[in-house]
Amino acid sequence: MPDNAAPRLSRASASTRPPAPVRAVHLGLGAFHRAHQAVYTMSDSDWGIAAYTFRNTTLPRTLTEQDGLYTLQVRGDGKPRAEIVDAISRAHPGGDTDRWLADLASPDVALLTLTITEPGYRTGGHGSAIDRVVAGLRGRHRAGGDPIALVPCDNLPGNGGVLRDALAAATREEDAAFRAWLEEHVSFVDTVVDRITPAATDEDAATAARLTGFADHAPVVTEPFSEWLLAGRFPLGRPAWENAGARFVDDLAAFQQRKLWFLNGAHTLLAYTGPALGCTTVDEAMQHPTLMALTESWWDTAARHATLPEEDLRDYRQRLLQRFASPGIRHHLLHIAVNGSQKIPARILPVLRAERSAGRLPEPAVAVLAGWLIHLRDREVADPRADELVALARSGNGARQVVATVDSELAEDGALISAVDDYVEHLRSAG
Structure with a gap:
């Protein structure tokens, strides 16, 4: 457990910058996102993330209480080190549908990243990840139709194409105008992601408090190694992920x-x-x-x-x-x-x-x-x-x-x- 004598982690207690404007949305808020995409996004102070879980309500509530902050503890063969990650501007439970739709409809939002695990691309039905993405894109189309980049970050070969195919199947019965907009204004970015991120324990939370001086109720533990390779278009721009080591290539x-x-x-x-x-x-x-x-x-x-x-x-x-x-x-x-x-x-x-x-x-x-x-x-x-x-x-x-x-x-x-x-x-x- 975190050290109860330590002050609770917050932007005020840690003297960090205020939340960046939300320009990216993430679906699948969990440890891997917080050890990977959020860390890369932190390298660009102009980009903030609105992150959504599926059914979990505890994690977004905890992150909200901590102003979106959490401790990233990097553990290798030597002594662990820790840093405070501040890229998440807002954290939301999966049931916050109205906010989800508003974020996806916003012209300020340029991209949606996803860590929905392999089954998330293959399961349909009401409430599935694909169903939720379709609802968000449908709202964006109705709100003016600004382009957007979709960036899947799961371990699937050709994950951008897999996501494109899943959305095409899910929107087969949609009106022609919406389907044409998907073809013309939604880009699908292929990615390779890599960072081993085991579940954090109470001992890890105590170590994070010792290393940072703050009580963190949502710590993340990861390894020193991290890799992110991307191939695709970002019609409304993207964070300068390359500042944190991301590589952009033509063929993945x-x-x-x-x-x-x-x-x-x-x-x-x-x-x-x-x-x-x-x-x-x-x-x-x-x-x-x-x-x-x-x-x-x-x-x-x-x-x-x-x-x-x-x-x-x-x-x-x-x-x-x-x-x-x-x-x-x-x-x-x-x-x-x-x-x-x-x-x-x-x-x-x-x-x-x-x-x-x-x-x-x-x-x-x-x-x-x-x-x-x-x-x-x-x-x-x-x-x-x-x-x-x-x-x-x-x-x-x-x-x-x-x-x-x-x-x-x-x-x-x-x-x-x-x-x-x-x-x-x-x-x-x-x-």
């Missing part, structure tokens, strides 16, 4: 592939095999010889199909080893293991398909599917298809049926399914 495909396969793919591998072998965090898993060998083997396998130069991949792998092994970041494997049905198709299956086409059966990919099967059978599952997947995993032909939910062709690969079943027993006996 190779960088997206590298991030998804090497970092996120390795995380998914560890998330499903690590707990079966008694590990709870990424840094613990990197001390386990079997998991370390599987990770290196996965990177070797992915490198055969990656498009970036070998030297770039080698340097990236070395940085990942350092980041994964850092004792300062306690990144829990079961937290990474959520939404497997959304993550595995992007992070693991492209490499597995390429390997099977070449006649190879890569152990790390088999291990992921086996570990996922154990996870579905034995643990509490957080996934948009949880009920279906758990029932299938516990059925008589679980491996084939679970694999069929993410790739029907791979499910008919008898050698693969047999290998997954065998690896389930291997992990159980090794654990």
Whole structure:
């Protein structure tokens, strides 16, 4: 818990600048946004963020009480350091619909960033993230139709195109004028984002108070490394994110592939095999010889199909080893293991398909599917298809049926399914 003797964090107590005018809106207020996009935006004092949660009311209320401020604690191999982030001018709960619509309609707002997680782009229905974005854009169109840039910041290949397609599907029945405006005045920016951000603990809050002298009830913990690559148009301008290290490039495909396969793919591998072998965090898993060998083997396998130069991949792998092994970041494997049905198709299956086409059966990919099967059978599952997947995993032909939910062709690969079943027993006996 924060030090109750320390003054409560606020703009007055911390002597920070007043809130910047709101020129950006964010949907998906959580730890990653506050460790990443908000920190980059803080480098430009002319831009403030109005940030919205989904159903959570506690976090926006806490941030409002702290004038939008929070402590960012950076933990690596040495002593932790902390800074106060002041980019959020307003924080709102998801139910604040009127303010959401007013912000999206405002001509002062030039962009909308999103961290809605992978399932958010694929689920429809009233109240979904896509539904909320459509409502905001519809209001903007009616209010005068100023252009706007949409900047998705989730780990999806071609995330700008994914968002564009999701909005096109959601507005298929809308009037022609609105759909034409979407085509002409809404730009979709592709991004690659990277910064490991585990959940903060009471101990982290106490450390933040010790480092800053202020009691912070919404601290964020992250690693020293941060990356943001962007490609796309900003018709009404953007913050000077490059001041904080963001890079603007013409084509993100190779960088997206590298991030998804090497970092996120390795995380998914560890998330499903690590707990079966008694590990709870990424840094613990990197001390386990079997998991370390599987990770290196996965990177070797992915490198055969990656498009970036070998030297770039080698340097990236070395940085990942350092980041994964850092004792300062306690990144829990079961937290990474959520939404497997959304993550595995992007992070693991492209490499597995390429390997099977070449006649190879890569152990790390088999291990992921086996570990996922154990996870579905034995643990509490957080996934948009949880009920279906758990029932299938516990059925008589679980491996084939679970694999069929993410790739029907791979499910008919008898050698693969047999290998997954065998690896389930291997992990159980090794654990």
